[in-house]
Amino acid sequence: MTIHLARATVLAGVAALASCGGGGTTSPPACGVRAVGAGESHTCALTAAGGVRCWGSNADGQLGDGTTTDRAAPPAADALGGAVAVAVGGNHTCALTAGGGVRCWGFGSSGQLGSGDTGNLAAPPARDVLGGVAAIAAGSAHTCALMKTGGVRCWGANGSGQLGDSSVLDRSTPPSTDALTGVQAVTAGGNHTCALMKTGGVRCWGRNTFGQLGDGSMDDRYAPPDADALGGAKSVSAGDQHTCVVTIAGGVRCWGRNADGELGDGGYVSLATPPATDVLPSAAAVAAGLNFTCAVTAAGGVRCWGYNSNGQLGDDTEINVDRLQPADGDVLAGAADVAVGTGHTCALMASGGVRCWGANGAGQLGDGMAPQDAMFPPPADLGGLGPACP
Numbered sequence: 001m002t003i004h005l006a007r008a009t010v011l012a013g014v015a016a017l018a019s020c021g022g023g024g025t026t027s028p029p030a031c032g033v034r035a036v037g038a039g040e041s042h043t044c045a046l047t048a049a050g051g052v053r054c055w056g057s058n059a060d061g062q063l064g065d066g067t068t069t070d071r072a073a074p075p076a077a078d079a080l081g082g083a084v085a086v087a088v089g090g091n092h093t094c095a096l097t098a099g100g101g102v103r104c105w106g107f108g109s110s111g112q113l114g115s116g117d118t119g120n121l122a123a124p125p126a127r128d129v130l131g132g133v134a135a136i137a138a139g140s141a142h143t144c145a146l147m148k149t150g151g152v153r154c155w156g157a158n159g160s161g162q163l164g165d166s167s168v169l170d171r172s173t174p175p176s177t178d179a180l181t182g183v184q185a186v187t188a189g190g191n192h193t194c195a196l197m198k199t200g201g202v203r204c205w206g207r208n209t210f211g212q213l214g215d216g217s218m219d220d221r222y223a224p225p226d227a228d229a230l231g232g233a234k235s236v237s238a239g240d241q242h243t244c245v246v247t248i249a250g251g252v253r254c255w256g257r258n259a260d261g262e263l264g265d266g267g268y269v270s271l272a273t274p275p276a277t278d279v280l281p282s283a284a285a286v287a288a289g290l291n292f293t294c295a296v297t298a299a300g301g302v303r304c305w306g307y308n309s310n311g312q313l314g315d316d317t318e319i320n321v322d323r324l325q326p327a328d329g330d331v332l333a334g335a336a337d338v339a340v341g342t343g344h345t346c347a348l349m350a351s352g353g354v355r356c357w358g359a360n361g362a363g364q365l366g367d368g369m370a371p372q373d374a375m376f377p378p379p380a381d382l383g384g385l386g387p388a389c390p
Helices: none
Strands: 033-038 042-047 052-056 083-088 092-097 102-106 133-138 142-147 152-156 183-188 192-197 202-206 233-238 242-247 252-256 283-288 292-297 302-306 335-340 344-349 354-358
Touching: 033 083, 033 344, 033 354, 042 083, 042 092, 052 083, 052 092, 092 133, 102 133, 102 142, 142 183, 152 183, 152 192, 183 233, 192 233, 202 233, 202 242, 233 283, 242 283, 242 292, 252 283, 252 292, 283 335, 292 335, 302 335, 302 344
Parallel strands: 033 335, 083 133, 133 183
Antiparallel strands: 033 042, 042 052, 083 092, 092 102, 133 142, 142 152, 183 192, 192 202, 233 242, 242 252, 283 292, 292 302, 335 344, 344 354
């Protein structure tokens, strides 16, 4: 496969709600954006009104606008309405509808759209491929759903066992049985999948070349393990070949590939088991990408580390020079969540806005400046994403 990020959402595809415009925890706000996701070279937002809007690369129809034309700024119209979550994969996009249904579009060569074939879709389908779903996650070329019953079901590419069905056969439709039960969140990486158990434990399966499963080995696993790799977690994010968690105490810990410093521990040694100490304290969220990682601190600051090929760290680190540890200072304040792609980063602001930086070759930053990369977070939110919060 092409080595790129498989977007792994922190809480099973559901980002933190933005607090704005009088909105609260019991009803969606009437302004701004509720969630943002980043793929290989495209970005999607879930508006407060439940609309999905995407921009950036569209060669496979992943923007869902009925074309295969790249878009350098957010569109004025939704690709799909009535959504409560969005998950952005390598080159495909999935939405969770208010009724608990899953609909996916874009690149479908491995069956990741769940439509029963391997064709691409340039617009969201008219029907759900699976119902009874509570949350979704999209990986490089596979998709996972967290069922309302607490079970996990995955489909799409399975060459490393990332679907967890004890095989290495691709699946073009969602399975009718769960690969794992007792789960509260799921995240899909490049070729591995991780679940956050209701007990706070983390269990991963699929490719394990660099120890990203955290089980002490480098052997691929074709089914979920019976034991946790780590306990005491409150969120988990699977990157291309590394995995990160935020612990209940608020610390960030990462394991797996570390060739570019993406684990944040100051070195380049990959880890096959979760470390015993945090690389960043007082974190609210973490997102693992291709070969870099970003976190939101408890105070709403964004800090990133690892590879900086296109300015995705946002901190003036020299291009193509690794940052081996989280910076001491924030590159952006006032964030509620963060999403990372192959070479770009997007922050969901607490005010309901979206700001992106890093690679922009296909317009994935949404600033209309493609192909010009951005080395720093922009000073203003993107437009075209519905009514702004006052």
